[in-house]
Amino acid sequence: MRFERRAHVPLHLAVAAPLGAVAAALVLAAGLIGAAGVGPLDAYAAMLRGALGSRLAVTEMLTRATPLILTGLAAATAFRARLWNIGGEGQFYLGALTTAWIGHALPLPGPVGVPVLMLCGMAAGAALLAGPAFLRLRFGVDEVVTTLLLNFVVILFVGMMIEGPLRDPLAFGWPQSVPVDGAFRLPDLVPRTRLHLGLLVAVATAGVVWLVLARTTWGLEARAAGLNPRAAAFAGVSLPATIMGVACLSGGLAGLAGAIEVMGVTGGVTTTMSPGFGYAGIVVAMLAALHPAGVVAAAVFVATVFVGADAMGRATGVPSFIADVIVALSLLTMLVALLFTTHRVRR
């Protein structure tokens, strides 16, 4: 048996691949759920009810999808240019911390301050990825290692700041940063739920990112630089400028996720505010085959699993860790599915 590259990836395969991957991941996870002594169909039904079964459930799911869209876009942007940004988690936290710090006492009216704070969060995330990108360009340091390890550095730094200078004196000793000023809290989209304006910002951002990557000369150059750096340089693409630009955009998107989460949901920063949004963003990007529109859909899927698994745990007693298993499995099955979209099997 051998694999041959396909000349073209047909559209129906490109759409079927993530669906097939998700189905395969659910089938594989069903084995584990069965081992826990619960009927898989009952468990998945409970999961769906928990994520989509009521108005509240849907809004909760979309609240969870909001940061995932942005971290997914961050990963997709970087991966398209073959910049392996595994540091979305750290960029998320640094964006969140910067937003809380500046937003706590920013002397601006709300409508002006919100975009300013978003830009601050983006700048923080961009700065965090600019370092590893520079090290790769200048010294060839593998950015997978630097971005991944920086996550731990950033989370420890966040811990230090919220135990120390940025500690919220009103939190009764709870390790939490000072909150952003009430003027900069994002308005709710649906009253009496947590769903906030950030969702629209995230979806609009996906549109802008698509436009930039697919239609601009910069997007074409970034893709060229990722696919074949030597040929791109030969054709006159400036590699350092392009890669640094990609790093700033990617890090900025992950930082924006942190900023929006703080302004929309948590107010202040804790070291547990992200259930792995940065890492899950990688799964989201891969499930979307790095396409910005797909990122939105994939983020909704991952959020459904996360939110639904909690309800499933309550209803059936299956540990909600199964959500992490399903998301991780769908990354693996998606990688296999991608192989089948780009290759055909020959005997």
Next chain:
Amino acid sequence: MTEVLALEGITKRFGPIAANEDVTLHLDRGEVLALLGENGAGKTTLMNILFGHYAADAGEVRVMGRPLPPGRPRAAIDAGVGMVHQHFALAANLTVLDNVVLGSESLWRPRSDRTAARARLLDLSDRFGLPVDPDARVARLSVGERQRVEILKALYRDARILILDEPTAVLARPEAARLFETLRGMARGGLSVVFISHKLHEVMAGADRVAVLRGGRKVAERATADTTPAELAELMVGRRVERPVRRGRRPGAPMLVARDVRTDGLDGVSLTIRSGEILGIVGVSGNGQAALGALLSGLSPPRHGTVTLDGRDVTRHGPRDMIRAGAARIPEDRNAEGVIGEMTVWENAVLERLADFSVGGFVRQRTARRHADALIERFDLRGAASGTRTRLLSGGNIQKLIVGRGLTTDPRFLLAAQPTRGLDEGAIAAVHAALLAARDAGAAILLITEELDEALALADRMQAIVKGRLSDPVAARDADAGRLGLMMAGDWDAV
């Protein structure tokens, strides 16, 4: 003579395309057989069937009279077939000895017997005239030396039939000549050799017999003593292909001038190319051609010296500024430097001049596609549409794309580095014709080549490059292969 290898009625289809159709070949002990054909004629497929990489749809392979089970490389190796692929399969971080032994020992043996392996390797290297240092790391070896290691690897596994896929594609001419001497010696020592090639002169020089493949079928078989290059060329292409002929032309004013340029790899290079003139730079690979190409592409600014294009200083110009100043480039390695295989034809066609195909930072896709369509039409890129992924094109069509994208701008200066390396006759003729047309339209062309025939056919003047230095120019009417050979060897006083 005893027959060691027989392929009987081999047919192999990929979908609707027959890569091989009813091909029959025989090989005797001590014989060198050349398999000649254009790219896509089915040579490599046939050898992959013989080696067990593919299973044939019909037909039989016999080694030493015994049929070979289809689709099993292991069986082929055990029967004494050794294959040297075009792209070497060596581990660069291991030593020569490690590479040769790798895979020939059982995994279950507790330790490998290095002393015996070394003795055997040295004995083989001595017997077949393939000098290697067993302890050298492969990463440090030249391509010629790596090829030697590949051949030794096959011999180490007791190969009695050696198959080489385009063995000279990566070699300079003297290295290639040495290789064919070695192969002759091995044949005299009782081995049988099959090599795949599309170069007529090496088939004539290196083989006893030649089988010509065209469109998957064997169209002829000749003893090399009884045929001529012209006959083989016609058999291979199926029609008469004539490379275009350079006509005399009075060159114009100096267009590209380099004065005393020093970079990594160039040591005080000065040259002048006039408008409407082709200057040929000949030399053995690794003597500074890559540095010269990089300099004139704008990739490596010189430490010392100046470069001017049409009177303007372009010494410090990057690739994009060079293009804007009227330069076009055909890079040495078309896949690594010329195109981005995963992108479409239109994207590659406009990548060098994105500014001309964009408005306000957005790509004008429709204009870009129209431009690509025109280029496909004008330069005869067969089987390509503007949306085709470039990787899917043949080497010749990719080269036509690169040449075409450079020439549609009517450049003042064209850098052509190894423009026909690895191309078949039809594509070579097309590229040559395009270069000559650009010259006649007034471009100044720098042709860097290892093929003396190419330099003699195209260039108005020639200079040899040796260790980063250029010889004095020789006019085309004073040049012949012998004189260029001396120049390439660095023997500048003798010429």
